[in-house]
Amino acid sequence: MEEQQKYARLFNDIDSQTLITLGVVLLATIVLIIVSQRGLNWIGNRMHGQVRFRIFALVPMTRLLILMTALAIIVPTIIEPSLRNMVTVMGALGLAIGFAMKDYVSSLIAGVVSAVELPYRPGDWVQIEDTYGEVKHVGLRTVDIQTPDDDLVYVPHLKLWDHAVYNANNGGTSLQCVASFYLHPEHEAGWVRKALRDVALTSAYLKFDKPIIVVAEEKPWGTHYRIRAYPVDPRQQFLFITDLTLRGKKVLSAAGVQSAMLPPDAALDTRNAVGSASSRGND
Amino acid sequence: MGEQPSSADTPLWEVVELDQFHTPEQTQASQWRRSLRSASKWLVGKSAAEQQVKEESELRALPEVRLAHLVPPIDWSFAAKALAQQLESCEAPVIFFITPPHSGHTSVVRQWAEEHHVACLPPPTLNELAKGGTEWVERCINQQKWAVPALERHFLRHTQGIQGIREFLERALSGRLGQGVIGCDSWAYAYLQQVIGIDGAPVFTLQSMEGEQLSRYFAAMATHEGQPPGVYSTRTGKQVLSDSASKQNGKAPNKELQRLAAHCRGHIGLAWHYWRERLREPKAEDEEALWLVDALAEAELSADTGDIATLVLHALLLHGGLDDHALGDVLPFSHHEALNARLALQRKGIILSCEGRWQITPLSYASVRQLLASRNYLVDPL
Numbered sequence: 318m319e320e321q322q323k324y325a326r327l328f329n330d331i332d333s334q335t336l337i338t339l340g341v342v343l344l345a346t347i348v349l350i351i352v353s354q355r356g357l358n359w360i361g362n363r364m365h366g367q368v369r370f371r372i373f374a375l376v377p378m379t380r381l382l383i384l385m386t387a388l389a390i391i392v393p394t395i396i397e398p399s400l401r402n403m404v405t406v407m408g409a410l411g412l413a414i415g416f417a418m419k420d421y422v423s424s425l426i427a428g429v430v431s432a433v434e435l436p437y438r439p440g441d442w443v444q445i446e447d448t449y450g451e452v453k454h455v456g457l458r459t460v461d462i463q464t465p466d467d468d469l470v471y472v473p474h475l476k477l478w479d480h481a482v483y484n485a486n487n488g489g490t491s492l493q494c495v496a497s498f499y500l501h502p503e504h505e506a507g508w509v510r511k512a513l514r515d516v517a518l519t520s521a522y523l524k525f526d527k528p529i530i531v532v533a534e535e536k537p538w539g540t541h542y543r544i545r546a547y548p549v550d551p552r553q554q555f556l557f558i559t560d561l562t563l564r565g566k567k568v569l570s571a572a573g574v575q576s577a578m579l580p581p582d583a584a585l586d587t588r589n590a591v592g593s594a595s596s597r598g599n600d
Numbered sequence: 601m602g603e604q605p606s607s608a609d610t611p612l613w614e615v616v617e618l619d620q621f622h623t624p625e626q627t628q629a630s631q632w633r634r635s636l637r638s639a640s641k642w643l644v645g646k647s648a649a650e651q652q653v654k655e656e657s658e659l660r661a662l663p664e665v666r667l668a669h670l671v672p673p674i675d676w677s678f679a680a681k682a683l684a685q686q687l688e689s690c691e692a693p694v695i696f697f698i699t700p701p702h703s704g705h706t707s708v709v710r711q712w713a714e715e716h717h718v719a720c721l722p723p724p725t726l727n728e729l730a731k732g733g734t735e736w737v738e739r740c741i742n743q744q745k746w747a748v749p750a751l752e753r754h755f756l757r758h759t760q761g762i763q764g765i766r767e768f769l770e771r772a773l774s775g776r777l778g779q780g781v782i783g784c785d786s787w788a789y790a791y792l793q794q795v796i797g798i799d800g801a802p803v804f805t806l807q808s809m810e811g812e813q814l815s816r817y818f819a820a821m822a823t824h825e826g827q828p829p830g831v832y833s834t835r836t837g838k839q840v841l842s843d844s845a846s847k848q849n850g851k852a853p854n855k856e857l858q859r860l861a862a863h864c865r866g867h868i869g870l871a872w873h874y875w876r877e878r879l880r881e882p883k884a885e886d887e888e889a890l891w892l893v894d895a896l897a898e899a900e901l902s903a904d905t906g907d908i909a910t911l912v913l914h915a916l917l918l919h920g921g922l923d924d925h926a927l928g929d930v931l932p933f934s935h936h937e938a939l940n941a942r943l944a945l946q947r948k949g950i951i952l953s954c955e956g957r958w959q960i961t962p963l964s965y966a967s968v969r970q971l972l973a974s975r976n977y978l979v980d981p982l
Contacts, residue, residue, distance in 0.1 A: 363904055365975045490976055515759045518795045521911050521932050525794045525978045549976050553907065560932040568759050 327402050328395060335394060342394075346387040353379045358454070361439065365550065370488045373439035377432035377455040384457075420475060424458040427474035431455060436482045442492055442551055444483040445472050451552070465555060485551070491527055492551035496561035498542040501575040506533060506540065509574060513544050516565045522548040522557040539577030612817055614807040615682040618698070618981060623865050624810045630862035631970060654834040659880035659891050670822045670829065670890075671876045674869065676704045679806055680711035683781075686804055687712075693775035696751075696803040698786045700982050701920065702962045703806070703869030706749040709783030713747035718781070721746050723753035724764060726926055732760030737768045744778040752788035752920030757930040766796050773801060785920040786980035794978065805982060808866020811858025815841055817868065818857075818875055830889045831879070840892050856892065863966055865982065873962035901950060901964070901971050908933065908941045913950070913960065913968050914977050921957035 329335070354376060361372035396402050414422045437443045437460060441452045450464035459471040476482075486492040500509065510531045517529045527547035534541045544565070548557035662670070683697055699705040713720050721743070724736035740746065748754070755765040769792070771777050784792075786805070792798055809817070819828040819841040831840045833856045840856050864870040880891045901909075915930050916922055927942065928935030942958060945951045950964045960968050973979045 368974075512759065515762065519757050519759055519762060519930075521757070521915065521930070524976060550907075556932065564759065 327397065327405060329397055331395070338394060339391060342387055342390050346383060349383050350380050353383065354454075358439065370438065370440045370490070374435060374488060376439055377428075380457070381429060381432045420473070421458065423478070424473040424475040427477045428455075428457050431460070431474050431477060435488065436477060437484055438488055440486075440551075441488060442485040442554070444485075445476050446480055448472060490549075490551060491524065491547050492554055493527075493545055493547055494554050494558050494561070496544045496546075496558050496565060498544075498562075498565055498569065499538075499577040500540045500542060500569070501577050502535075502539045504540070504574045508572070509533075509542065509569065512568050512572065513542060513565055516561055516568060517544050517546045520546075520557065520560050520564070522553045522560060524549045536577075538579050610807075610810070610813060611682075612809065612813055613678040613682045615679065615686045615697075615804050616807045618803040618805055621805050621807060621982060624808050624858070624861040626858060626862040627865055630859065654832070654837065654891055656834065656880070656893055658883055659834070659893065660883050662879055662881050662890075666881075667876065667879065671818075671872070671879065672821060674704065674872055676707040677711055679704060679708045680715065682806075683708055683712050683804065684715070687781065690802055692802050693778070694769075694772045694780050694782060694801045696782050696784055696789065696798070696801055698784045698789045698803060698805050698982070699869065700786045700865075700867055700980060701917065701960060701965060702873060703867045705783040705785065708806075709747050709749040709781055712781065713749070716745075718745045718747050719743055721748050721780075723748075723750065726756075726923075729754075729756045729761045729764065730929065732763040734764050734767045737764055737771065740768065740777055741771075743780075746778065746780045748780065748782045748784075750920065751782050751784035751792070752918075755788075755792070755919075756926060757791070757915065757918060761930070762795055765792070769796055769798060773798065785917075786982045787917040788920055790978055790980045791918045806868070809861055809868050809871070810866070811855070811861045814857045814861050814868070814871055814875075832889055832891050834880075834891050834893045865966070867982070870962050870965060877963060901948075901967050903971075905971060908937060909945060910972065910975060910977070912938065912941045912945060914972055916951065916958055916960060917968070917972070917980075918978075921954060921959035923956050923958070927958065 357372055357376045357379065361369050361376075364372060392398070396406060431437065432455070437452050437455065439452050439454060442450070443452055443462065445460075445462070448462055448464065448470045450462040450468075450470065452460055453463045453469065454461040459473050462470045462472060464470060498513065510533065513531045514529055517523060517531075523529075524547040530545040532543045532545060534543075544561050546557075546561070548554055687695060697705055697709055699708075710720060712718075721740050728736050751765075754768065755761050768777075772780055772782075789798075789803070818831075822828050822831075822841070828841050832838065833840050836856065838856070860871055860874055864874065875892075878893050880893055882889070882891070911931060912927065915927060919926070919930070922930065924935075924939060924942065928938045931938045942951065946953075946958075949961060950968065951958050952961050953959075969979060
């Protein structure tokens with residue numbers, strides 16, 4: 318009898334007025350979250366430059382604030398907020414989470430961490446494991462990444478705990494692009510370097526307040542050149558790389574610079590290496 | 601290059617070094633106003649009409665003959681004289697004189713060259729630029745003193761198109777071509793500064809005009825005998841031009857022209873176009889006063905202007921205008937796409953053809969510049 322009274326005191330009396338209050342708070346929370354998420358995304362998608370990223374960064378933070386406010390209202394309404402009650406509830410929750418919903422809750426907690434630490438926010442171009450693309454939405458449990466092939470990949474936030482997140486623009490408008498050229502060893506390297514720099518300087522997509530660097534690396538089969546430069550908008554990265562590649566090829570070809578050709582035995586070796594690597598992956 | 605207060609004693613035509621250029625008062629406020637109007641247009645669908653003292657329906661455009669009498673073309677000879685004064689004390693092998701589009705650098709340098717009997721170097725042909733040849737540079741070597749009225753005609757933004765101007769500027773800046781004065785569009789100057797590196801050469805420009813100076817200039821332009829004609833703002837109903845009486849009384853000039861000066865960043869060439877386009881006369885025969893309709897309601901770009909249109913506008917500004925063929929050469933998409941984008945901009949009244957080249961219209965320039973700046977494109981220093 319005494320035990321029953323103890324448990325009865327854990328929860329407040331739930332009368333009809335409390336139920337209505339809880340319903341209103343829940344409804345208001347859902348409506349506020351939907352309106353704020355859609356509204357901020359709608360505005361952000363119509364903006365350009367740094368303003369766009371600032372608005373997108375507000376999306377997860379706003380949702381977190383709304384949820385915390387709702388919890389702060391709901392929990393004291395249901396549970397008598399004493400230390401003993403809280404310890405009891407936390408213990409029960411911890412047991413349930415530990416057995417049944419570990420990954421789910423881990424993702425939710427990582428979602429809170431991501432809203433505070435901002436390893437990614439909508440508009441960022443990130444790579445998590447093998448997925449590269451633009452962050453479209455940072456949800457409670459997952460981050461939605463749109464790949465260049467237009468696939469939407471839902472990556473759980475718990476990847477944050479044990480995987481590296483490569484963020485190409487980190488909430489800004491500067492995203493470095495790399496266009497590669499593989500050239501035959503017999504060429505005038507100084508001229509090629511200057512020509513490739515001119516290719517970048519005359520691109521319509523180039524962002525001028527960032528440096529252009531042409532890197533040359535000698536390989537057994539020839540020389541690998543890379544143009545490292547920044548487009549005006551991160552969303553132009555593939556157009557920018559295509560523009561650099563096409564015009565670079567045209568300039569080099571017009572000057573008689575030949576592309577590197579792998580000798581047959583090297584090509585075979587490479588194919589074997591790829592074959593063995595993929596078979597190891599299958600094992 | 602920050603904002604500075606105006607002075608009634610400031611001369612109208614002042615050629616200054618680039619780092620002494622400052623935008624007129626309220627330029628930032630003008631940009632905010634334009635952003636706000638663009639946002640309200642985007643949200644509501646059309647811009648809310650401001651309350652007018654005089655309805656536009658009661659007014660009509662001026663006949664061309666009267667317009668030519670009241671708003672004659674700008675006489676750039678005063679600016680050419682101001683430039684000549686600055687050049688007297690300058691010994692550098694090359695001097696740049698830059699202004700934004702429609703603001704007279706070509707006319708000023710050409711007039712200066714005529715007055716001082718200096719030869720103007722002809723620009724290379726489009727074919728020469730496309731091939732990347734430097735033969736046209738060789739044609740410039742037999743001059744002791746020379747002038748280039750429009751440097752933006754000497755390059756194209758592709759790998760071949762910048763070889764000639766690089767060679768030309770390297771020779772000119774090292775003094776091997778004698779002494780020269782180069783007129784250049786401010787956008788082309790910004791681009792060449794990045795691509796070739798022309799730091800170190802003296803750069804001059806026309807100082808911006810405040811509203812009071814615009815008022816003096818427009819009044820003098822329209823005055824042929826006695827007092828200037830009465831011009832009233834349809835927005836406020838107040839007189840826009842200052843007459844001699846109001847100048848003597850030290851009366852503050854109408855804010856309408858300060859608003860216009862801020863909107864045009866103080867560039868007289870752009871302000872002149874607004875003034876000419878916005879003057880109206882009453883339909884009623886018994887009224888004589890002239891009216892200035894809302895000076896800033898120009899052809900505006902929407903905030904969601906696409907990437908292709910933005911790239912076309914930027915290319916046109918960097919080259920001081922291009923024809924369809926050259927436009928296709930400097931853009932990273934097909935001639936067909938470039939033509940479609942150009943046609944769409946033409947239909948909206950954002951660009952027009954001038955001597956076979958497509959250019960940003962003077963009344964759209966302010967909004968195009970603001971759009972490009974907001975999207976992190978390279979913009980001019982003026």
